[in-house]
Amino acid sequence: VGDKVMVLARSGLWQEVVNVPVSQTFPMPEGMSFEEAAALLVNYITAYMILFDFGNLRPNQSVLIHMAAGGVGTAAIQLCKTVENVTIFGTASASKHDSLKESGVAHPIDYRTMDYAEEVRKISPKGVDIVLDPLGGSDTSKAFNLLKPMGKLITYGVANLLTGQKKNLMAMAKTWWNQFSITALQLLHQNKAVCGYHLGYMDEEAELIRSVVAKLVNLYSQGKIKPKIDSVWPFDQVAEAMRQMQEKKNVGKVILVPEAPKEESKKAEN
DSSP states (O other): OOOOEEEOOSSOOSSSSOOOOGGGEEEOOTTOOHHHHHHHHHHHHHHHIIIIIISOOOTTOEEEESSTTSHHHHHHHHHHTTSTTOEEEEEOOGGGHHHHHHHTOSEEEOTTTSOHHHHHHHHOTTOEEEEEEOSOTHHHHHHHHHEEEEEEEEEOOOGGGEETTEEOHHHHHHHHHTOOOOOHHHHHHHTOEEEEOOGGGOTTOHHHHHHHHHHHHHHHHTTSOOOOEEEEEEGGGHHHHHHHHHTTOOSSEEEEESSOOHHHHHHHHO
């Protein structure tokens, strides 16, 4: 009682009082803010397991990170930097490129005006060792074709199903139609790996998740990772917070808190 903890739960966290099993709670490390704790678990567990458990990231390899300025993207960049001489390609809108370069992305690519596959091949004709794919649809096929021999594609989302502020049925149908499909025999000939990851279906893997969180807490305590907070919004501004993400303005995590930070409340009163 009284311990500061981070919690993992599939849903139900946009409220003031939350009840979760003790196995889904993790002590916050010294010096961590509640906002950082809210930004840590989902994104960093996802990025860590994709890069190291599935991706087997090693020194001198190359990684393509889509949505590189988002929550998982910023976590993945920081984790890549813990391995020697990893070359990072990152897709994001042009306004975020300076921020990405500062964080360690060697080659930011504007996916809105360029074909990212072509841009990667200009710099690395053979492609990359690992692709993190949160997009789905035809982008998964592009990712697979961008892999070097012994390369690994880890798909962990279908962001292409969401366009703008609401689901677009045509976009959903197109993404479904273009979904990536491959047989075991084709994989054998290609010398490539395809992996699927979804943290939400890891409910039964408490020990595995706990071991990953322990590694992340250790990296945080060493100053090697630090959750990037884009903005913090009180519950009564949830619509504005969602808009910030849907319009892809955020660099890092958009955080919800029950009430406005005290300083802001005072400014509003003045």
